[in-house]
Each structure stands twice: as structure tokens, then as C-alpha cells.
Amino acid sequence: MPPQTRGRRRPVPGFGRLGLRTTPGRVRALAAVAVLAMAGFYIVANIAVGNARDGLRVIGHDAGPQVLATGDLYFALSDMDSQVADILLAGGGSRQATAQQALSRYGQDRARADRAALQAAELSAGDPTDQATVRSVLDGLGQYERLATQALDLDKQANRPAGPPTATVIAVYREATDLMKLQLLPQAYNLTLAGGATVREAYEAKRSAASSGRVWVALTGLAVLVALAGLQIYLVARFRRRVNFALALATAVLIVVGVSALRLLSGEATQLQLAKADGFDSILTMSRAQAISNSMHADEIRFLLDPGRKDTYSLDYLYKAQAILYDSAGSLGDFYTGLSRAMLAYQASSRSVTFFGFYGEEARVHPGPALTAVLTRFQQVQADDQRIRQLAGAGHGRQAIAVLTGQAAGSSSYDFDRYDQAIVSLIGLRRATFDQAIRTGDQDLGRSVLGSWAGLLPLAALGVAILVIAGVRPRLAEYR
């Protein structure tokens, strides 16, 4: 057998220098190699499992939840401002009910914003920039509430019919809405993006670490296997004995641990990939779309509420609509046309994605009925917007306000709520995928054939080392 002869010839140059010309010396050296290789395997597997754990922690329990919490914060903040505008537009008289409804929703939003801000503060504990941003949001929120209350109180005192409120009220509202639009919302949105960036970085780093980790676990495992086999063969040949039981057992332990480590690592990589690509990425895209949609809707309201700035609000509306779904450059009119064209093509075949923006991105990666529902309702929201602008442009301001604040299909508030619900349920679907993947990953890391990985690995390494020593000791004893 070639391994025998090679086994004898091979050690000459190196072993000579180490003074290992004798048989017990060689046995000792081979055993040491096996033990050292096992130590290497242990270190490498430990690092690889640690990397997998870190990846899950960042994406599943740290930056990932930060993105969700700040998305919630943005939503609550922007909805607060929309409700204030709705109350002011509704005015007194016949629209009292609408105003009451908006007021109670404002209260709910405020509670939700407080909760989300606190959660974001906890999650951003490790990053000074994010922390300072959260603090600034909390300060601004208090200031906003004061201004909003002031505007609502002033408006109540004015006691007027529906339509634009008095100039004093508008002045206070402008201050409030500017604070919201210029400080609070951007900061909340930036926190979401920062969380997204942290997740992306962690994912890229951990993914490449995971694949090199798997290679190294396989290589070092193989090295241990070769060392054990070499030792076994040398003992069989040199001492003319049968198979060494302790070494065979060590080999078996190694194979079991090695194979399950590799399976664990590739399982973790799969779950991480699932959580990131099919869960997190989509949640982030859709949260951003939801945030921008809300602020787009607020621009529609402001367009009617504050005619002095209607150009800015129209252009902002267009800009945001295009960020959500971009077909081609041009005016709002061009946007409506492009949207219809793109939707017709998409409805004919979900593979024909001619548009860009958040929904273009999502449609290319995760098409499906949930996204189609979002797109259909987005289109309805735009149709309402078109009608509102036509009415306002033709001087029918009151009718335009009725279309905006009405509570039935074909009115902007109603259709926008339904659109928003479609986004929420799509995010819910992705959230379930995300949570499931993180849970599976956590569970797999927590258990293995012999209990937790943290306990199993050192035990296995120690076991192999002890078995190697136990296997060679009787042979070495023959030389004493």
C-alpha cells in the first residue's frame, strides 16, 4: 500500500531536525499534530459559529428592529400632522364628526410616536450619532405638540365654516408643520436609513465571513481527519496491531461534529439570507414607500390648506410620487399618464416592470398579489389626486376639499387609508418571513445533537484530544 511506504519516507527531512527519528517520537509527533489540528478546528468552528450568531443578532435583534421601530415612528409623526391638517380643513359645522375622528386619531398617533421613539432610543444605544438624532426627535416632538395644540385652540375660537382657516391659525400651523417636515420627519427617516445601512454592512460582512468560515471548518476538519488516519495507519503498520479503538472513536466524534457544524453553518447562512433578502430588504423598501406616501399625502392636504405655497407642495408631491414609482420625467400630468401606462403593462404581465422607484425595486424582486394590491390602490390614490387638482384648478376649492376629506370610496382620505392598509399587510407578510427565519436561526444555534453549540464544541475538541492520547499511550508504554 502506498500510504505505508510514504508514511515511512515522508518524515525524514523535517522530523530529523526535530530529533524525531525514533518510533515513539514519531507517534508523539503524529498525535500532537492531530491534537493541534483539532485545536485549530475548534478555534475556526468557534469563530464561524460566533459570526453566525453576530449576524443574527444585528439583523434579527438590533439594527433590524431599529428599522421597524423608526419606520413606525415616522408613520405616527406624519399621521399626527395629517390629522391636524384634516381638523383645520374640516372646520366646524357639518364636518364636526370628521374633526372629532381626526382628533382621536391624533391622540393615538401621539402615543404611538412616544412608544416608537423610546424603543428607537433603546436600540440606538451603541451609536452616538443615532442617539443624538433620537434625542433631537424627542425634543422636537414636545415642541410640535405645543404648536399643534395652539393652532387647534385658535381655530376653535375662530368658529368658522369648512375651508382654509384664518391667517393667524395658518401661521401657527405653518410653524408646526415646518417643524414636522423639516426636523422631525427627516430625522426619523434618517434613523430608518441608518438602521438599514447597519444591516446591509453586517450582512455583507457576515455573509462573506460565513462562506470563508465554512471553508475553514471543512479544511481544518479534514486536516484532523488526515492526521487521525495517518496516526491510525502508522500504528497499524508499525506495531502490527488491529484498528486502534480510541482513535477510531475520535474519528467518529470528529465526523459527527464536523458534519453537523457544516450543516449548522450552511443552515444559518440560509436563514440569514432569507431574513435579509426576503424579509428585511422588502420591509425596508416598503417602510420607506409608506413613509414617503404619507408625506406625499400630507403635501396634497397642504396644497389645499395653504394656497400661498401651492407650487412647492405640488412639486414636492410630484417628487415623492416619483420616488415611489418612477416612469419618466415631466409634470404631474405626465406622471398620471406614465403611471397608467406602466400599470397596464404590469397587469398584462408581472414580468414587465417598466418602472423604477420603491415599487419598481419591489416588483422586480418580490412580485405577488400583495404588491399588486398596493399598486392598484396607489393608482386609485393618484386618480383622486388628479381630481382634486382639477377641481382646485377650476376654482372649485370646496368640492376639492370634499374629495380630500370624504369618508367613502372615491375620496382621497378613504382611498389613501386603504392604500396604506395594503402596504401594512404587505409589510406584515414580510415581517412573518423575517421573524420565522430569525427564529429558526436562533433555535438552530441554541440546540444541536448534544445540546447547545457553545457547550458541544469545546467538549468535542477535548474529547478528541483525550481519545488521541488514550489511543497512543499504551503503544508508547511499550518503549518504557
Add this chain to the structure above:
Amino acid sequence: MKRERVTARGRARAAEPEGHSSKAPRRRAYGSVAVVLALGLSTAACSAGGPTSVAGRQTLRIGVKADQPGLGLRLADGRFTGFDVDVATYVAARLGVRPDHITFVPVTSATREKVLENGSADMVVATYSITPERGTLVTFAGPYYVAHQDTMVRAAETTIHTVHDLTGKRLCKAAGSNSWKRVTLELGIAAILVPAPSYSACVAMLLAGTVDAVSTDDLILAGFADRAGPAVRILNAPFSDERYGIGLKKGDLSGCEAINRAVSQMYLDGTATRLLHKWFGQTRLALDPYVPQFEGCD
């Protein structure tokens, strides 16, 4: 299995310089395992940036305007000054690039995409409004400031009060700029467009009477109005939000994320407010002290 390993080792030894061939191969093997292992685990940290990212660079070539006072202006001695130049210098420092390792490259509105694409600039900080259309060509970090489009007319002009009064008037159309589109395309105002190579040319044409109005970002107009003195007037009727982004080669996500962090810090540590007041404190512009809402890096 065993044979393979011996062959591999033989190859490794053959590659070794002659004099070292007697060294214990086993020890060397461990050494190299450790080295490769360390490399393998550490490449993760660098690979995210990629070779083309502005993150982790020692030097940067930054595209700025050369003819816009207050924003990006080349002085007689070749130095560049202005708000954009200072912002670019701050951001570069946050990315780990010292001021003396920055090369400023003059760009015009028309060349901004090109310099990023052909690599003659690594980033562009040049009153570069983020638009969905441009977003399909470059990656935008920021915005680092939100300006507002306004309109400048000759001081003697009495018929123009808002942008809507530009119907039938001659409006300067600076090459590569987005501002004229806002007026004629997005707001649908039927102004007569008169092409010009740059905004400095537009202002000259306004003074010469060959155009009736120059409509662009208030920060740009403020710098020119300061120079032109009482001959011109800004309407002070802003009608858009212009999000000044930092243009990067398309796809440089980690560079974009690093710049966004730097811009956040620029506002948190007070530098943004200081720079805004340094360059525009003398104007009538209302300067926003808040960090703008970022576009996000896609």
C-alpha cells in the same frame, strides 16, 4: 487523500526560493493556515466597500462648480472656495481623507454625470439637485442641504412677481440644469427658453437684457445677486425644494452610507450651521439648521 496532500506540499515547496527549502514544511503550513485564516476572516471588513467606493480611500477627486460665488468658485490662484467646497472638505475628512489629499475638479451642470461615469471625479458636490431622473444615472448621498428655487430679474422689472408671471418671458436655460424644467415642464409655465452654457452666463445675459429672468436655487442666486449689486432683484417667491445631493458613481452604497453618516454629524456638531452662516449669513435667505431627510442609498 494522502497523495493529494503530499503533492500539494511538493508544489508549495517548489514555489519556495531555493535557500529556504530545508525549513520544516509542517510549521510553515501552520503559519500559512493562520495567515490565510486571518485574511479570510478579515476580508469581510474590506470587501463591502469594493475597489470603486469612496469609503476607505486615501485621496479623493471632488467635482465642484468653478463659477458660482458662495458655492463653488475658482479663485485667481486656482484655489476653490464656497459652501460646497467646505462641505466636501468636511465630508472627506470624515471619510479619512486629509484636505491636502483632495483634488478639486471643476465641473459644470452638464458634465456632472459624465465625470462620475468616466472616473475623472470620485464624487460631485456641485449644487447637484437630486431628481428621480438623475437617480437612475448616479448614486446620491445626502441631501446635505435643501435649497429652494427662486427667480432673479433686473431691478427695473415690474411685471414679474411670481414664477407664474414668466409666461411669455425669456427665461435662461443653463445647460445640464434642472431648474428650467421645473418652470416649463413641471409647472407648465410657457416661458421662452434661451439656452446658455452656465449660470454665470445667464446672469451676464440678464444684465445685458437678452433674457428677462434667471430661475434657479436661491443659494445660487444669492451669490450672484451679491456680485451684481443693485442691478438685479430676487423675487423672494420660492416654489420648490431642491435637494442638494453628493453624487457618486452608480452603485457605491457603502460610500453613500458613509457620507450620510458624515452629513448627520455635520449637522449634529454645528458645522453645517456655521458654514451656512459663513457663506449665506449676509443674505436674506432663511437658512434651515436641520439635517435634511436623506434619499437613501440605492
